Amino acid sequence: MITGVNHITLSVTDLLRSMEFYQNLGAKLHVSWQSGAYLSLGDLWLCLSLHHNPKSSINTESDHSHLALNIEAKDFRSYCDKIAALNIQYWKQNTSEGDSLYILDPDRHKLEIHVGSLQSRLESLKANPYKRLTWYPDDEWT
Template sequence: MITGLNHITLAVSDLERSLHFYTQVLGLKGYVKWESGAYLSAGDLWLCLSCDEPCPKNDYTHFAFDIAASDFDACCMRLIDAGVPQWKVNKSEGRSVYILDPDGHKLEIHVGGLESRLEALKSKPYSGLVWL
């Protein structure tokens, strides 16, 4: 039985550029790097950067990182100051900023979690919503 998310591996075209983005701009913790990759973490999430040719995606697939409400505004200012592009404007529950990494991977930085999202759905359900 699946018990959780183990890790996420992202294809990156320039390891040093991506390391800088994820550790210096987003603040993830770096552990090791080698010729074709690196291991980082965001809380309990293990992130692997792997040198490859990233494929552009045009769908809604993205990865969301947690952030404390008290850190959200400072994070957004840091992203603006670093010139990080946004790919979407938040229209859902909770505070979020939707950004692109240097290879165009879609990321979200979100205040809240599954419980707050489910609670919001009680008063404003999605079209066709069915509770399981």
């Protein structure tokens, strides 16, 4: 049912510094907003999420760093049932585009099971933009 990596989200303490760092590594910047950015490195979707308490250790409950795994829409509901039957702990409720299930592994690594793609997320931002959303001119999704 899981078909691969969907995206990686990293909590960062300085959004502009992190955007520049990943762009210097070759990432393409698609959009940014007051608390995050979407970039891509080849086929990898990278989300930077501003850590809201930069004075504290980034390994706190407010750390949104996680690995998202891809699942097809047709498999999502049955997969949710399977996770519920296994009594796996959740760490967050979904508030963004696409169906998502946020779970913890036995070592408390944060995982997301996600239906959607960078392209579907960018399309959804056209209709429902994040606060202070900036599109970058060379992006084919603008």
